[in-house]
Amino acid sequence: MNLLVIGTLAFDNIETPYDKRENVLGGSATHFAHAAGFFGGVRLVGVVGTDFGDEHLEKFRAMGIDCAGVEVAEGKTFRWSGRYEADWNTRVTLDTQLNVFADFDPRVPAEARDVDYVFLANAEPKIQMKALDQCKSPKLVVADTMNLWIDIAKEDLLALLKRIHGLVLNDEEARMLTGEANLITAARKVLDLGPDFVILKKGEHGAFLVGKDMHFSLPAYPVESVVDPTGAGDSFAGGFMGYIASVQNIQPQTLRRAMLYGTVTASYCVQGFGVEELQKRQRTDVETRFNDLLSIVTL
């Protein structure tokens, strides 16, 4: 188990143009870990309330997720409620209840501190930094963030950017962080802030990776029936980091293949609410779709 993720575990209330669900198992670390789980173990650091229930953690363990770093705190689990508009591209947050996450003080278990691969899922940059400080000498640290932190915790975020290798952002976040409308230019400006590479996620339009001497662009896997896009970005990151941790190198060729694996795990994510589709799938499914995607993008 050479991969660590720190982030949220949550219950989500989700409205889509076609359906509505309550108490869906979610959270950035949940999605990431389920996607990364296909490629070998992943160590999860987060916090849940006493309402979380052990049956969820049992399912996590069945997916190859080590939950030793999941603290159970007195109170309620993080809750998010949101709605997707008819075009799927507009997401409205209806409610956010931090609950036990408000006082989250991440503690990375002793046996998880020497992992080589670390993903800091979306959380307050100070929390991400606290978790990173406990890791001994990771070879690859990748972080996610969101508009809120760019807005209210930019100093902390900029400090974090100097200590990570990769940053994943969506188009809106990239524009907000850099003040650049053109996404390629925005990605290059992010590199000036510290990271060796940036992955720009464009949802149904795919993703691209820009590094100092590297540019790789990939369309999304063509999913004809999207059920719920929640967690697609974290599922992408999970497939990306999970594959890298499984092959144990960060060569450009590995990062490119990892982009395809991330695209595959994200595509399964959006085919169900929360992680329900990811929980149904096996590594063989991932390989089948990887080959399918390869045939779609290969000259």
Added chain:
Amino acid sequence: MNLLVIGTLAFDNIETPYDKRENVLGGSATHFAHAAGFFGGVRLVGVVGTDFGDEHLEKFRAMGIDCAGVEVAEGKTFRWSGRYEADWNTRVTLDTQLNVFADFDPRVPAEARDVDYVFLANAEPKIQMKALDQCKSPKLVVADTMNLWIDIAKEDLLALLKRIHGLVLNDEEARMLTGEANLITAARKVLDLGPDFVILKKGEHGAFLVGKDMHFSLPAYPVESVVDPTGAGDSFAGGFMGYIASVQNIQPQTLRRAMLYGTVTASYCVQGFGVEELQKRQRTDVETRFNDLLSIVTL
């Protein structure tokens, strides 16, 4: 000269978020022919007014464009005025003056009637059909269309679709033609209407090609400074068809490579107003950028 295009030659007034130009040489056939010109000759069928001026046609000829099929009619050349909003994705048509194009009765010159490759650029479906009727036995006929014809000439358009091999559409047109929000599903529904393949153009997000047993998806070439997106779709089609006509086969592998060439010529198009950037470029530039794009999309 085994490639024929029929479409508009125009003067455009264009406003972008950063600049404004009047009397820009434009039109669907103009953009197509300039892009196709890199790959060998192209025969152009269209109409201009007496205001067009022979210096433009001289430039066309210098780009390898045969203008024998360009009729000069009494009156003014087609004019279009439009504005791009700050996000570049919204285009507002401010004015359209059909002028001599209103009575356009396409006449394909005798020597152009036996070409193997035909592109019917955006025009009223009846006009596209009239041009097609004059071609003897083309191996590959590809057409473009627009919302207006889907709206007011759908019967004619559906009749045309039964006689062509390929259709190029943008996302909005695909949704309008099929009533399907999901672009992959929409593309498949277009196949049911007749064409063997459909190319769905998504502007800065690239394009994909769907056929009965084929799916190829490609991101756009990363242009950091867009000057004017007008004609990008026609320039894409020009590179696509030009390459195919130059290698004289329609194997799946050829169509895939042609998508890359179309992406390259479209990327040059958007770097200048009208066709000014295309007029500056050589085939060697196209090959250089082709290889650059290949490195960006290859695993």
